[in-house]
Amino acid sequence: MKKSRTTITEIANQLGVSPSTVSRALNDHPAISKKTKKAVVKLARKLNYQPNLLALNLLKNKTNTIGVVVPEITSYFFSSVINGIQDMVNPLGVNMIISQSNESYEEEKNIIQTFTSIRVDGFLISPSSETKNFGHLKILTDNNIPLVIFDRDCEGIEVDKVFVDEYNGAFQAVEHLIQTGCKRVAHIAGQQTLSTARHRLKGYKDALSKYNIPVNEKYIVESCGFAPEHGIDPTKKLLALPNPPDAIFTINDGVAIGAMYAIKEAGITIPEEISVIGFDDDPHSSFFKPSLSTVWQPTYEMGVLAARFLMRRINASNEISSFRIETLLPELVVRGSSR
Amino acid sequence: MKKSRTTITEIANQLGVSPSTVSRALNDHPAISKKTKKAVVKLARKLNYQPNLLALNLLKNKTNTIGVVVPEITSYFFSSVINGIQDMVNPLGVNMIISQSNESYEEEKNIIQTFTSIRVDGFLISPSSETKNFGHLKILTDNNIPLVIFDRDCEGIEVDKVFVDEYNGAFQAVEHLIQTGCKRVAHIAGQQTLSTARHRLKGYKDALSKYNIPVNEKYIVESCGFAPEHGIDPTKKLLALPNPPDAIFTINDGVAIGAMYAIKEAGITIPEEISVIGFDDDPHSSFFKPSLSTVWQPTYEMGVLAARFLMRRINASNEISSFRIETLLPELVVRGSSR
DNA sequence: CTTTTTTATGCAAACCTTTGCATAAAGTTT
DNA sequence: AAACTTTATGCAAAGGTTTGCATAAAAAAG
Numbered sequence: 001m002k003k004s005r006t007t008i009t010e011i012a013n014q015l016g017v018s019p020s021t022v023s024r025a026l027n028d029h030p031a032i033s034k035k036t037k038k039a040v041v042k043l044a045r046k047l048n049y050q051p052n053l054l055a056l057n058l059l060k061n062k063t064n065t066i067g068v069v070v071p072e073i074t075s076y077f078f079s080s081v082i083n084g085i086q087d088m089v090n091p092l093g094v095n096m097i098i099s100q101s102n103e104s105y106e107e108e109k110n111i112i113q114t115f116t117s118i119r120v121d122g123f124l125i126s127p128s129s130e131t132k133n134f135g136h137l138k139i140l141t142d143n144n145i146p147l148v149i150f151d152r153d154c155e156g157i158e159v160d161k162v163f164v165d166e167y168n169g170a171f172q173a174v175e176h177l178i179q180t181g182c183k184r185v186a187h188i189a190g191q192q193t194l195s196t197a198r199h200r201l202k203g204y205k206d207a208l209s210k211y212n213i214p215v216n217e218k219y220i221v222e223s224c225g226f227a228p229e230h231g232i233d234p235t236k237k238l239l240a241l242p243n244p245p246d247a248i249f250t251i252n253d254g255v256a257i258g259a260m261y262a263i264k265e266a267g268i269t270i271p272e273e274i275s276v277i278g279f280d281d282d283p284h285s286s287f288f289k290p291s292l293s294t295v296w297q298p299t300y301e302m303g304v305l306a307a308r309f310l311m312r313r314i315n316a317s318n319e320i321s322s323f324r325i326e327t328l329l330p331e332l333v334v335r336g337s338s339r
Numbered sequence: 340m341k342k343s344r345t346t347i348t349e350i351a352n353q354l355g356v357s358p359s360t361v362s363r364a365l366n367d368h369p370a371i372s373k374k375t376k377k378a379v380v381k382l383a384r385k386l387n388y389q390p391n392l393l394a395l396n397l398l399k400n401k402t403n404t405i406g407v408v409v410p411e412i413t414s415y416f417f418s419s420v421i422n423g424i425q426d427m428v429n430p431l432g433v434n435m436i437i438s439q440s441n442e443s444y445e446e447e448k449n450i451i452q453t454f455t456s457i458r459v460d461g462f463l464i465s466p467s468s469e470t471k472n473f474g475h476l477k478i479l480t481d482n483n484i485p486l487v488i489f490d491r492d493c494e495g496i497e498v499d500k501v502f503v504d505e506y507n508g509a510f511q512a513v514e515h516l517i518q519t520g521c522k523r524v525a526h527i528a529g530q531q532t533l534s535t536a537r538h539r540l541k542g543y544k545d546a547l548s549k550y551n552i553p554v555n556e557k558y559i560v561e562s563c564g565f566a567p568e569h570g571i572d573p574t575k576k577l578l579a580l581p582n583p584p585d586a587i588f589t590i591n592d593g594v595a596i597g598a599m600y601a602i603k604e605a606g607i608t609i610p611e612e613i614s615v616i617g618f619d620d621d622p623h624s625s626f627f628k629p630s631l632s633t634v635w636q637p638t639y640e641m642g643v644l645a646a647r648f649l650m651r652r653i654n655a656s657n658e659i660s661s662f663r664i665e666t667l668l669p670e671l672v673v674r675g676s677s678r
Numbered sequence: 679c680t681t682t683t684t685t686a687t688g689c690a691a692a693c694c695t696t697t698g699c700a701t702a703a704a705g706t707t708t
Numbered sequence: 709a710a711a712c713t714t715t716a717t718g719c720a721a722a723g724g725t726t727t728g729c730a731t732a733a734a735a736a737a738g
Contacts, residue, residue, distance in 0.1 A: 007724060018688045023726060033686060053457050054402070055724035058393040058693050064457075065436070074418040082412060086439065095457060097404070097436045100425065118392050118403075118434060228626040261626045284623045287567040287600045346694060357718050362696060372716060394694035397723050 006047040015039060026051075057119075066310060067115035068098045069108060069125045075226065075254070076282045077299055078126070081150065084303020085124060092311060094121075105130040112136050122146035122310045127154055129191045146313035150306040153195035160309040161325045162302050166196050169295040169330035170203025170249070173277045176293075176332055177247040178211050180339040182275055186219035186245035188234045188255055190226070197251060200279065204249055219245055223255050231258025239266055246274055247338070253278035253285050253294055260288060260337065275338040279330075290336030298328045345386040354378060365390075396458075405649060406454035407437045408447060408464045414565065414593075415621045416638055417465070420489070423642020424463060431650060433460070444469040451475050461485035461649045466493055468530045485652035489645040492534035499648040500664045501641050505535050508634040508669035509542025509588070512616045515632075515671055516586040517550050519678040521614055525558035525584035527573045527594055529565070536590060539618065543588060558584055562594050570597025578605055585613055586677070592617035592624050592633055599627060599676065614677040629675030637667045 008026075012019040017036065025032045025040035026049075043049075057063050068085060070078045082098065089096055097120065101108035108128045113136075115123065123140060125147065134154045140147045141159060150162045177185050187204045190197030205215050218241060221234040231250060235258065238245055250256040256278030263274055270276055270290055278285060281296035305326055347365075351358040356375065364371045364379035365388075382388075396402050407424060409417045421437065428435055436459065440447035447467045452475075454462065462479060464486065473493045479486045480498060489501045516524050526543045529536030544554050557580055560573040570589060574597065577584055589595040595617030602613055609615055609629055617624060620635035644665055 008726095009724075019724085020689080020726075021687055023724095024687090027726085029727095031686060036686080050456050052397075052724050054393070054397040054400070055693090056726085058391075058397050058695095058723090059725055061393070061693070063393070073412065073421060074415060076413060079413040079418055083439070090438070090453075093453075095436050095438075095453065097434050099429070099434075100422070114429075114432075114434065117389055227622060257623065257626045261628070264628050283566060284596065287596045288627065289600070289603050347696095348694075358694085359696075359719080360717060362694095363717090366696085368697095370716060375716080391694050394723090395696085397693090398695055400723070 006049045011040060011043050011049060015043060063119050063121055064093055065095045065097055065120050066122050066124060067120035068096050069101060069111050071101050071103045071126060071128050073100050077280055080299040081303040084300040085307045088304045088307035101128040103128045103130060109136045122314045124148050124306055124310055126151045129193050132193060146310055148306050148310040150302055151196065158323055160323050162306040163327045164297045164330050165327045166199035167203040169279060170200040171207045172332040173249050173295050174204050174207035177275055177277060177338060182247035184245040185247040185249060186238050188231060188248060188250040188259060189220055189222045190251035200251060223251060226252050226254045228254050228258035231255035232262045235259040235262040248274060249277050251279060253280040253282040253292060256292055270337050271339045277338050281333055286335060293335045293338040294333050296331045296333050302328055345388045350379060350382050350388060354382060402458050402460055403432055404434045404436055404459050405461050405463060406459035407435050408440060408450050410440050410442045410465060410467050412439050416619055419638040420642040423639040424646045427643045427646035440467040442467045442469060448475045461653045463487050463489065463645055463649055465490045468532050471532060485649055487645045487649040489641055490535065497662055499662050501645040502666045503636045503669050504666045505538035506542040508618060509539035510546045511671040512588050512634050513543050513546035516614055516616060516677060521586035523584040524586040524588060525577050527570060527587060527589040527598060528559055528561045529590035539590060562590060565591050565593045567593050567597035570594035571601045574598040574601035587613060588616050590618060592619040592621040592631060595631055609676050610678045616677050620672055625674060632674045632677040633672050635670045635672050641667055
């Protein structure tokens with residue numbers, strides 16, 4: 001029973017004019033008389049005409065759709081970046097199609113392949129932790145498909161990029177720990193394939209150096225993920241050291257939550273015996289006891305900015321030569337888990 | 340420099356055959372000779388031919404895209420439903436385009452309007468808490484656009500639906516509280532526009548009745564959202580009662596987390612003096628101290644099932660008469676916040 | 679009343695692919 | 709050798725819209 005939706009030709013027939021006239025009338029073309037315009041618009045409204053975007057897409061070779069590829073969608077971090085993207089892009093009549101790589105290089109490649117074949121106008125990508133080879137991204141740039149990378153860097157791919165100053169955030173966090181009297185600051189690091197994890201580690205080390213504290217490799221443990229359960233084992237390892245740390249700076253809030261759990265389990269008090277500080281400012285963080293000190297990241301803003309960069313590329317008919325790299329500032333949020 | 344991608348016509352010209360032959364060869368049509376097929380396929384591969392899906396979409400009047408409308412994406416609940424949808428739909432070559440209503444009726448209407456105009460093949464919708472009027476959904480069904488409603492019901496709209504048995508989950512939770520010795524069980528309810536919230540409230544009341552406990556309206560407080568901060572005030576209100584509750588069943592884990600925070604703040608012990616039980620089984624829940632008892636919902640499965648229903652509708656050329664309503668079973672997860 | 683200018687509209691191509699029908703060439707049957 | 713069947717390919721339409729160019733009609737100028 002699906003009655004086909006009204007087309008421009010239908011309006012044209014009913015009015016006894018040609019489709020081109022209808023098209024021009026609806027687009028307010030100057031060469032169409034006022035009477036015709038009025039008649040067309042009226043009938044179009046009456047028949048509830050809606051332009052067939054599929055036809056438009058084919059003609060313009062443009063989909064008004066951007067592809068967003070993130071490692072996962074369930075984390076607060078990425079879902080709030082997506083919020084920013086959506087809010088930037090929707091008012092422009094652009095839609096986003098999202099897919100998760102689940103931190104898998106293969107899946108990431110497939111997604112990009114799929115999105116390319118449905119001809120998204122551009123890509124917004126944060127690579128998976130498995131991704132070391134950037135050939136799939138190179139194909140995009142080689143084919144002049146607009147691409148913006150955010151949060152996690154892909155060294156060697158020259159495109160617009162938006163990051164958070166991870167180094168600065170980590171430095172602030174560790175400096176705060178030292179200034180509040182912690183002597184043995186440990187770090188539960190993230191997978192070192194990730195630029196973000198590397199920069200935070202660097203920030204940690206440099207902050208120690210600034211205060212002439214030697215870097216103790218025993219105090220650096222790598223977690224294999226970002227969820228609370230990934231914080232448990234590294235924390236136990238740290239607590240079991242002959243000279244256990246009196247502060248732990250973790251790669252993110254998820255891991256910090258796991259760390260706090262393990263610490264409490266061991267009967268150690270936070271922050272009196274051990275300070276803990278995370279990264280991300282997950283909305284849950286302030287409701288733990290003690291509430292989690294952390295480093296807030298401008299996630300929403302990152303989404304907005306990345307989307308803005310992408311739209312600029314998409315709308316630039318002529319090549320824009322220089323690539324922009326923007327680094328946003330995080331902020332230390334001191335709560336109850338640090339002194 | 341954007342070299343236009345290779346088309347079927349290009350291959351045809353290079354091979355001195357017609358485009359139709361190329362099309363048929365690539366689609367393995369029986370009426371094409373083996374030699375021609377081989378030649379076409381070889382050249383297509385060499386030129387890295389990829390069919391123009393835009394043209395296909397126009398021709399078939401189908402986009403292989405489904406529209407997913409959720410209240411928000413940052414909650415674990417909806418993001419894991421989306422996970423299920425994606426995993427069901429991607430292997431079928433179908434993409435999903437997601438948008439958030441932010442619990443706003445207006446935004447929800449706009450999203451549906453937009454998705455309709457880009458001609459998604461079908462809709463997967465969980466309405467906003469503001470949505471009381473379902474005219475915008477009626478338009479979809481009137482126009483025979485496939486639609487599946489999940490989690491939150493829209494009474495009066497006759498389509499396939501997938502729910503969780505909220506009543507059952509709430510009943511289990513409250514029964515558990517009663518059976519572990521709680522005498523004064525309170526409920527922080529959700530906004531009563533939501534079917535889910537209404538069913539949970541009903542489950543709460545009926546469980547009390549089963550044990551001949553009168554329903555005390557003072558023990559029922561409505562929260563205005565699902566985040567931890569929305570649990571604080573209702574909890575304070577309950578604790579300030581002359582005869583405060585010894586158990587609180589909350590609309591979801593977010594609110595439960597806020598409730599636990601307020602309770603600890605008041606110096607009351609969990610679960611000795613007050614038991615707390617949530618709903619959702621958010622991954623953070625087990626890492627609180629005490630860990631949060633809750634009701635697990637099959638979110639991923641709900642996404643998969645809703646997507647399956649939708650794909651069935653989309654692929655059914657002939658009308659399927661009867662609508663399916665599936666209700667999935669939640670499970671009580673007892674942890675440390677209840678006795 | 680011509681000729682020129684302006685104004686309003688239509689034609690047809692383009693975007694790319696699929697597919698029913700027609701047709702040419704080859705092969706088979708009488 | 710004529711009639712028929714099979715096989716392989718091409719033509720053209722369809723899907724809906726935009727747009728350069730042509731053109732008809734009307735208005736202005738001479």
